[in-house]
Amino acid sequence: MDLPPDTELTLEELRQFFHEDDRTIINEAIESARADGESFDIEMRVITASGRTRWVQIRGEAADDGMSVRGAVRDISNRKEREERLMVLNGVLRHNLQNNLNIVSGYARELRRDLDAVDLPTEKGDYDQLAETVTNLSETTSGIDAELRALDEIVTAASQFSVEAMVSKTDRIIENADDLMSTGEKARRFENVVEESTDKQPVRVDDVLSDIKRTYERRYPDATIRLRAGEQTVLASAHSLSLALDELVQNAIVHNDEDDPVVTVASRRISGERVEITVEDNGPGIPQTEREILERGKETPLSHGSGMGLWTVSWFVTQFDGEVSIVDRAGGGSTVEVRLPTPEH
Incomplete structure (x- = not known):
């Protein structure tokens, strides 16, 4: 106390x-x-x-x-926080694993049924050539009705066989597998740095933001990332702060539906004992469910993986005695505001 x-x-x-x-x-x-x-x-x-x-x-x-x-x-705060982390991570991973495996299993079964239904080469050109052969035989031959009927059944089956549908189902399998791996990676990153989040020290915000800007400019060359940060210092863990701000910048880019995504990260001192860090984008805005994760943080139960990254942001900011809020931009997009104490706090 x-x-x-x-x-x-x-x-x-x-x-x-x-x-x-x-x-x-x-x-x-x-x-x-x-x-x-x-x-x-x-x-x-x-x-x-x-x-x-x-x-x-x-x-x-x-x-x-x-x-x-x-x-x-x-x-017993440290023990309660460990219990909470385990409960959230276990819930997210268990739900996400079951959900994605159900999807993967469903599409895999559909692919198997498609393949079992057709005993043919899968190249469309083969089907076209086969259909042409049937037509020619029909015009010139009358003594091979049984063969023609067999070939006709094969071509009919081939016409119902959609290579595009198989590709689409395969893409969904890959997409869900990637999502599962991404959730697991976020959970591992969170656990790797969470213990040091209690070791607070002065951290230069502009140094952290500059590193993040360089990383995402290389990763997303089509995105515009603007940096407006002064030489502010906050009391936090450098690694944990970097992870939290990295997540906000990544979300602002990957969920942006504009042809030219623009993300602006900035920092300013708003009082003698507080620094505000903002991540602004021109995207579609942040859904209500994810707003609750950011703004309510540890009180928000997670039963899916989509909010895992934002939950870690809220968790770390709370650990630093900070706050998170979201403001809608008049011209579209959102601004996430993170306020953290200075070393003088």
Whole structure:
């Protein structure tokens, strides 16, 4: 609670830190201990002296006088955050894996049925040539009716055989496999850097944004990426901040439906203790479901993989004591605003 470890508080002094949504839980536990002498062990949220939300474990019991309650408070925020990460990642990966494998399996079965139905070369030219042969034989020969009927059945089957449909189904299989791999890669990247997100230090925003700009200019040469960043410094983890801003820039480019996608990344100091980083695009805007992921962050349950990247953005920004918001642009597109504390915070 941003207090020295050996701090002793009275019950009334402790109450001021209880999260308003959890006060009923602790009050009932205290009253039960007083009335029945039952000990309690609960997990709840508190608001620290600096305004941060933390998870704590409170163990208590009734004192000998039957009226007082004594106990201890332990910060368990790191464990709760690990549990939350595991729950979200497991849910996303399990759902995405099942969903995509169902799609892949369905299209694979359709392809198998298409192939089983036709015992022919798959080149369209072969079918055209075969059809021409049947026509010529029909005009010049009357003694091979059985052969002609057999050839006619083959050509009819071939006309129903769509190479284009097979290609389309194959493309869907590849698309879903790629999506599954992308979700898994995002989950791995998140887990690889999440532990260091608590190790905050001064980070130059313009250095991070410059690296991202160079990366995406090479990866997407048709996109225009503008950088307007001053020499602002925020208190964060360099690797985690880079991952979060990288995700925002990537989303702004790959989901842009304009012929000439334009993304502008900028930073500015908005107060003595806050820096604002913006990622602006001229695309179709951000869907409502993904807005909730960014703006509500850890309170948003994820059951699919499409929001995995944005969830990591929100998670890291929250870890840095920052906020995320989205503004629609008048001329089309969206602006994602990330506000982070400075080292002087």
